[in-house]
Amino acid sequence: MQISTSKSLFDRAKNFIPGGVNSPVRAFRAVGGDPIFIKRASGAYIYDEDDNSYIEMINSWGPMILGHNHPMIKEAVVKAMENGTSFGAPTAREIEIAELIISMVPSVERVRMVNSGTEATMSAIRVARGYTGRDKFIKMEGHYHGHGDSFLISAGSGAITMGNPDSPGVTKGTAKDTLLAPYNDLEAIETLVAANKGQIAAIILEPVPGNMGLAIPKEGYLQGLRSICDREGIVLIFDEVMTGFRLAKGGAQELFGVTPDMTTLGKIIGGGMPVGAYGGKKEIMDCVSPAGPVYQAGTLSGNPIAMAAGLAMLNHLNEHAEVYTQLNEIGSKLTSGIQDSLNKLGLNYTINHLGSMYSLFFTAKEVFDFESAKHSDTALFGKYFQGMLKRGVYLAPSQFESLFLSTALTDYLIQTIVSAHHDTMKELVG
Numbered sequence: 001m002q003i004s005t006s007k008s009l010f011d012r013a014k015n016f017i018p019g020g021v022n023s024p025v026r027a028f029r030a031v032g033g034d035p036i037f038i039k040r041a042s043g044a045y046i047y048d049e050d051d052n053s054y055i056e057m058i059n060s061w062g063p064m065i066l067g068h069n070h071p072m073i074k075e076a077v078v079k080a081m082e083n084g085t086s087f088g089a090p091t092a093r094e095i096e097i098a099e100l101i102i103s104m105v106p107s108v109e110r111v112r113m114v115n116s117g118t119e120a121t122m123s124a125i126r127v128a129r130g131y132t133g134r135d136k137f138i139k140m141e142g143h144y145h146g147h148g149d150s151f152l153i154s155a156g157s158g159a160i161t162m163g164n165p166d167s168p169g170v171t172k173g174t175a176k177d178t179l180l181a182p183y184n185d186l187e188a189i190e191t192l193v194a195a196n197k198g199q200i201a202a203i204i205l206e207p208v209p210g211n212m213g214l215a216i217p218k219e220g221y222l223q224g225l226r227s228i229c230d231r232e233g234i235v236l237i238f239d240e241v242m243t244g245f246r247l248a249k250g251g252a253q254e255l256f257g258v259t260p261d262m263t264t265l266g267k268i269i270g271g272g273m274p275v276g277a278y279g280g281k282k283e284i285m286d287c288v289s290p291a292g293p294v295y296q297a298g299t300l301s302g303n304p305i306a307m308a309a310g311l312a313m314l315n316h317l318n319e320h321a322e323v324y325t326q327l328n329e330i331g332s333k334l335t336s337g338i339q340d341s342l343n344k345l346g347l348n349y350t351i352n353h354l355g356s357m358y359s360l361f362f363t364a365k366e367v368f369d370f371e372s373a374k375h376s377d378t379a380l381f382g383k384y385f386q387g388m389l390k391r392g393v394y395l396a397p398s399q400f401e402s403l404f405l406s407t408a409l410t411d412y413l414i415q416t417i418v419s420a421h422h423d424t425m426k427e428l429v430g
């Protein structure tokens with residue numbers, strides 16, 4: 001595989017962009033080697049600047065649930081462009097997308113559009129604080145909620161990958177109001193709540209975390225959080241930036257039948273354009289300016305092109321329930337193929353899988369929280385990543401990320417991925 005163009009682009013980029021990339025994990029630091037620079041993508045494939053093609057397992061970290069450059073999204077964007085790219089004023093399309101989101105996501109009665117998942121979570125915490133008049137909040141170790149200061153404490157995703165789960169630049173004053181608990185541990189939450197009685201505004205979590213690799217909530221865990229929040233007057237926030245519109249039409253909250261007070265959304269909601277959103281109960285969301293006193297704003301929020309892409313995507317998902325059956329089948333076929341291959345090779349590694357998300361951990365132990373995720377052999381993951389890339393499969397360049405599958409994966413492509421996995425593992429440990 002020839003990657004000389006990518007290599008020279010990376011060398012050039014490093015002179016002008018910190019670390020040569022606009023988001024850290026893209027630099028391939030955790031897996032070694034230089035990143036590939038992407039020229040275009042279509043369906044199940046992504047193409048680099050040297051014209052190598054790869055089967056996509058990240059899909060822009062989640063948004064491309066129907067595969068890349070879907071004609072329906074492209075048409076919506078091109079059509080919207082004819083009327084201008086930004087107005088900074090209200091449009092009818094914003095009402096349409098708000099109505100659609102409210103009809104799809106159980107917890108959302110009012111919704112505000114923003115430009116990224118980071119903005120959505122930062123705003124949601126501010127609103128929860130404004131609504132309750134309390135300062136502290138609980139987050140789970142290894143969960144990632146974007147790069148807002150108060151979330152960069154034991155953060156997952158790129159923060160763990162780069163070895164800095166706590167970032168310099170976050171002041172002690174900010175950090176002291178973020179309380180940490182291990183995921184899947186209700187007792188730890190009870191202890192924190194008792195020690196900070198009447199001071200906790202919110203509990204925020206990824207209901208199905210993907211940012212420490214994929215983990216699954218234990219039976220009764222999400223329900224338990226719901227009960228504690230009801231009892232203590234705490235705002236329960238599900239960060240469904242990854243899981244929203246992916247695990248089900250209404251996200252993890254629909255799948256597990258637990259309705260939070262607020263939800264943060266991103267990725268799929270913009271059909272690949274930079275969009276996020278936060279929403280929830282009317283009485284909480286009516287605290288947001290100009291309905292209420294909690295300030296939050298955005299020049300490009302509700303951007304007409306982004307809304308057109310998002311609407312096309314959400315309308316499609318809303319009208320095609322079969323997408324979720326298809327995604328679940330793809331996820332099951334792929335992970336059982338990988339499990340069969342591991343069995344044949346006599347390897348005992350852990351696969352966490354739900355719908356169209358999965359992670360392969362290089363440990364025989366169960367992975368259910370941040371500590372157990374850290375048992376994975378990350379050096380072996382780096383070699384696995386390179387072996388798969390060499391065989392034309394593009395994985396997330398970090399152990400601490402979920403993979404995101406799209407409906408563009410045919411049976412033939414699933415088989416190709418499983419074969420690449422088998423050959424890679426055989427080369428590494430066989």
Ligand code: PMP
Pocket residue numbers: 061116117118119121144145146147157206211239240241242266267276
């Ligand atoms: N929350 C979660 C659960 C995420 O996975 C991410 C990004 N992967 C974010 C928030 C931040 O979103 P963005 O990168 O769009 O700011």
